[in-house]
Structure formats: structure tokens, C-alpha cells
Amino acid sequence: MRVWLGIAMLWSSCAMAEVYRWTDAQGQVHFGERPPAGAQRVEVRPQVIEGDADGRERAARWFDARREERDAARQQASQRRGERERECQGLERRLAALSQGGRYFSQDATGERHYYSDAQIEAARKALSDQMNGSCR
Template sequence: MQASMVLIFLCFIPFYANAGVYKWVDANGQTHFGDRPPAKAASSEVAVKAAPASVDAVARERHLKMTEFLEQLQEERKARQAADTQVEERAAKRAEVCRKLQARLKFLASVSTFYNLNDQGERVFVNEAENARIRADFRQKVKRTCGNE
């Protein structure tokens, strides 16, 4: 039902679009124009010719410059978005590295002493001074990488 109403409406659009322009003179001698003829005055239909759409060279040049400008803005926006994406990716990687370093630092605090393996694969425990140096070096690494301990 709605489709048929729309179809009927679309059929009448050309008649409405081509509605005439009427000209009449009132009792005071003033000339009037309208899209409907007046009820109490004699009128005549006026043929109105639409001016052809012409684009001059200046308008064409302005349009071309505007298009180039918009394309340049779009390219700059894409470049900024790519740079922002890279910054975000680097920040995410750094945050992940820092998270792992913080976890390792916490683990190192729970270890009582460290050892090295010798050529035979046996554990050789380090002294307290070496333990303190290993912890301090690792804290410095975390501080350099993450900016805090």
C-alpha cells in the first residue's frame, strides 16, 4: 500500500516541478508574480527559462584548489594517525617490559642468595656483597627502563 502511494506521488512530481509562473496587475497598478493565478484578477502565464549552469574558470580553479587542500589534509591526518599508532604500540611494549621487570624485581627480593654455574654444572653461591650488587644493578635497570623502581 505504501509503495503504491509513493509511486503515485512520484508520478506527480514532474507536474509540480513544471508549475507555471503567473503575472497580474492589481487594482493599484502594481505588477505581481506568483505560482498560482489570483482568483479576482486576470493573469497570464509567464515562461521562465532557467539560466544554464555554467562554471567559470575561477570557480573551477577554486574547486580544484579546495579538492587538493582536502586531499592534503586527509594525507596529513593519515600520517598523524600512523604516528599515533606507533607511539601507542611502543608505549604498550614498554609497559609490558616494565611489568615483567617489576615482577622479576619482586622475585629477586624474595631470593636469599644467588649462584653461578661452574664448568661442571655445579652451583657456586656468591657472597653477600655480590648479592647486593646484583640487586642494585637490577633496580637500576628497572629505573632506567621504567622510570621508577
């Protein structure tokens, strides 16, 4: 609908322009908006062209396709926002767990625990904070 409104506004501004007709010394007929001396003003009426049924159907399909594309883009953006929110909530939980204190460890393939040092815990906190600042705020 906005497209048609824009076309109508553009068309109406074109229709309001004054057009002049003149003949030069060689007998050539010219038209323009800025007339030389002796030019005649010409009244120009916009021609209204009714589209045939096929043209209207093509236009309707085109507008429907654009609407579907817009809706799909909105849905994808909504899904990305939801995924980002879930990711941020997970980062917040991990950061809260690290901030509570305690002993943290990782397990290797054999099941052996490797406990984190204070420096490793602080580095993990900083990495989580940086990641949250980068993607969640």
C-alpha cells in the same frame, strides 16, 4: 580545520589595517600603513578566491595525509608505551624475585651452575632498581 581558522584570523587582521596612498616629490606612488602628511586613506577589500576542483582535491588529499601521519604517530606512541610497560613489569618481577632471598645462580654452556654471592645479588638488585628508575618512573 585549525589551519583555516588561523588563516581566517590572520586575513581578518590584515583586512582591518589602514592603508594610505601618497605621491612623493619625484612622482612615485607609495602605499603604507603610516602615512606622511597629505596621504589619502585607501579602502582595501580582501579578494575571495574560490579554489577550483583540482585545488580542493589537492587540499583534501594533503589534509588526509596529515591526519594519517598523526594517527600513525599516535599508534606508534601507544605501542612504545605498551612495550615499556611490559618491560617495567618484567623488571619488577625480577627485582621481587631477588628480594625474596634464596640462592641464585647462572648456568654456563655446559650446564654447570655458578652461584651468586651476596655482593653479586645486591649488585643485581641495585642494577635493576637503577634501570627501573631510569625507564619506568
